[in-house]
Amino acid sequence: MVVTIPLLAIDDLTYTYPRTDWPAVDGVSFTVEPGEFVLLTGPSGCGKSTLANLVKGLIREGATGTIAIDGVPTASLDPPDLAQRVGMVFQNPDLQFFGVTVREDVAFGPENLGLPRDEIRARVDDALEAVGCTHVARRVISTLSGGERQRVAIAGALAMRPRLLILDEPTSDLDPGGRQEILEALADLRRRGVTILLIEHNLEEVAEYADRCMVMDRGRVIVDSTPFAALSNPADRLIEIGVHPPQRYRLARALGLGEASDRILLDALRARPAPAVRLAPSAEENGRPAAVVFEGVTSDRDGRQRVLDGVSCRIGAGEFVAIVGRNGAGKSTLAGHLIGFLRATAGTVRVEDEDAAGQPVSVLARRVGYLFQNPDHQLFMDTVAGEVGFGPRNYGIDDVEGRVGRALEQIGLTAFAARPPQSLSRGQRQRVAVASILAMEPRVMILDEPTTGQDRGHLHALLNDMVELHRSGRTVLLITHDLTLVASYAERVLVMDGGRLVFDGTPEAFFDETALLASLGWNPPVAVRLGRTLGWRGVLTPEDLLAGEGGDGPGV
Numbered sequence: 001m002v003v004t005i006p007l008l009a010i011d012d013l014t015y016t017y018p019r020t021d022w023p024a025v026d027g028v029s030f031t032v033e034p035g036e037f038v039l040l041t042g043p044s045g046c047g048k049s050t051l052a053n054l055v056k057g058l059i060r061e062g063a064t065g066t067i068a069i070d071g072v073p074t075a076s077l078d079p080p081d082l083a084q085r086v087g088m089v090f091q092n093p094d095l096q097f098f099g100v101t102v103r104e105d106v107a108f109g110p111e112n113l114g115l116p117r118d119e120i121r122a123r124v125d126d127a128l129e130a131v132g133c134t135h136v137a138r139r140v141i142s143t144l145s146g147g148e149r150q151r152v153a154i155a156g157a158l159a160m161r162p163r164l165l166i167l168d169e170p171t172s173d174l175d176p177g178g179r180q181e182i183l184e185a186l187a188d189l190r191r192r193g194v195t196i197l198l199i200e201h202n203l204e205e206v207a208e209y210a211d212r213c214m215v216m217d218r219g220r221v222i223v224d225s226t227p228f229a230a231l232s233n234p235a236d237r238l239i240e241i242g243v244h245p246p247q248r249y250r251l252a253r254a255l256g257l258g259e260a261s262d263r264i265l266l267d268a269l270r271a272r273p274a275p276a277v278r279l280a281p282s283a284e285e286n287g288r289p290a291a292v293v294f295e296g297v298t299s300d301r302d303g304r305q306r307v308l309d310g311v312s313c314r315i316g317a318g319e320f321v322a323i324v325g326r327n328g329a330g331k332s333t334l335a336g337h338l339i340g341f342l343r344a345t346a347g348t349v350r351v352e353d354e355d356a357a358g359q360p361v362s363v364l365a366r367r368v369g370y371l372f373q374n375p376d377h378q379l380f381m382d383t384v385a386g387e388v389g390f391g392p393r394n395y396g397i398d399d400v401e402g403r404v405g406r407a408l409e410q411i412g413l414t415a416f417a418a419r420p421p422q423s424l425s426r427g428q429r430q431r432v433a434v435a436s437i438l439a440m441e442p443r444v445m446i447l448d449e450p451t452t453g454q455d456r457g458h459l460h461a462l463l464n465d466m467v468e469l470h471r472s473g474r475t476v477l478l479i480t481h482d483l484t485l486v487a488s489y490a491e492r493v494l495v496m497d498g499g500r501l502v503f504d505g506t507p508e509a510f511f512d513e514t515a516l517l518a519s520l521g522w523n524p525p526v527a528v529r530l531g532r533t534l535g536w537r538g539v540l541t542p543e544d545l546l547a548g549e550g551g552d553g554p555g556v
Contacts, residue, residue, distance in 0.1 A: 147178025242457025
């Protein structure tokens with residue numbers, strides 16, 4: 001009998017961060033076989049990234065239990081040896097670039113191993129070919145798209161010829177096209193025999209690529225099975241902890257199906273009455289007073305590169321507007337003009353009928369709250385409570401403690417009030433930033449890619465809070481790459497491309513723009529696609545598809 005040794009074996013692994021009272025990783029044990037593609041998911045702060053850092057050797061002191069690669073305990077390996085066995089790609093690829101050009105960067109690791117020049121050249125060529133980046137080999141990294149940069153980061157890890165490749169949310173900052181690029185690159189690597197451990201919150205597409213799915217909660221692995229079994233059978237429990245299964249899995253479970261292919265789902269839905277879905281009014285029909293107006297706004301970067309080109313639109317008070325587009329399309333640049341971070345080269349930006357150009361950031365910040373894509377760019381106080389109270393206290397607003405308490409309760413961080421923000425997970429730090437904005441009670445809220453580092457439970461809780469704010473008259477601008485959020489929350493969609501506004505309309509109209517979606521390289525969410533195939537107008541979410549008992553038929 002031949003006994004095979006797992007590529008990765010973890011036994012009773014436990015780790016507690018200094019000055020904390022509970023373990024981030026708590027008695028975890030599992031194995032990964034050579035060639036497996038394992039998806040690791042769970043709520044923010046559950047221990048996923050800590051587990052990855054332990055396997056990679058970025059955390060060593062204080063851990064108990066064992067980690068072995070090919071039967072060799074990682075504790076016995078020095079960093080260069082471990083780097084050749086375990087490669088890691090971070091959420092932000094810019095954190096691991098060392099070279100100016102693509103080839104220079106991919107060669108950095110092999111060069112530090114002291115390998116012969118011919119061997120380095122061969123490794124770089126193989127790694128770039130594996131991720132489909134040979135055509136950008138001579139390019140300067142700063143000129144690449146988000147998807148290209150992430151693939152180059154993967155190539156840098158592959159050049160070390162690791163046995164295991166760990167990726168920590170590599171697609172969270174990418175547009176749908178860039179996300180698809182990465183998933184296809186990973187699928188090709190799997191076919192080449194690379195063993196992959198992928199950490200992800202957004203499960204919509206990635207579950208289809210994995211062989212296996214593990215779910216963590218409070219430092220422990222609570223589910224370990226095939227993706228469909230792991231994410232459909234205990235779906236209610238998963239949603240409770242902040243893990244939202246893919247739309248197709250949720251539909252299959254609700255319809256009592258044992259698989260989730262388009263064909264099976266469509267057959268089951270055709271047997272049900274069509275849903276009666278009320279179409280949303282167009283933006284022009286809402287009749288709200290203006291909260292934000294852009295009139296022919298043009299903006300140049302450094303006086304040379306045009307980043308906005310004649311953008312004009314009016315956003316009504318209380319609207320919930322999604323701003324979408326490819327990486328670098330001008331979404332964040334457009335929003336940055338509302339709070340004075342950027343000033344228009346030409347045209348006018350008005351906030352609540354006042355010209356933003358004549359107001360400093362300190363004045364605009366009381367009307368416009370801005371959540372940055374990277375929360376660390378707006379956190380600087382020693383405690384969470386101090387961070388949330390900084391704005392109201394700085395402006396001399398009464399009842400600072402009351403505002404802080406309400407904001408922390410709203411985003412579920414009351415228990416962390418005395419903690420330093422930088423001791424929290426990225427998702428938790430983002431929620432601290434949200435609370436600091438909510439404490440200011442602005443009339444316009446801008447959320448710039450709030451999906452970054454967030455589990456779906458906290459994300460939906462945040463957006464549901466934003467829905468309540470916009471119902472009370474607040475204006476919400478959601479900058480996102482996540483089309484499922486557009487379908488679920490937005491009442492209006494603005495599409496930016498190349499610095500221009502190329503679409504302005506309802507979500508229903510946006511998803512009908514098949515030529516526009518194709519030009520961007522985007523696919524509609526599963527529920528939208530199934531609804532369109534069935535001829536059911538107005539369907540945007542799984543709940544819409546399942547609301548068909550007694551509906552009035554297609555076209556309603």
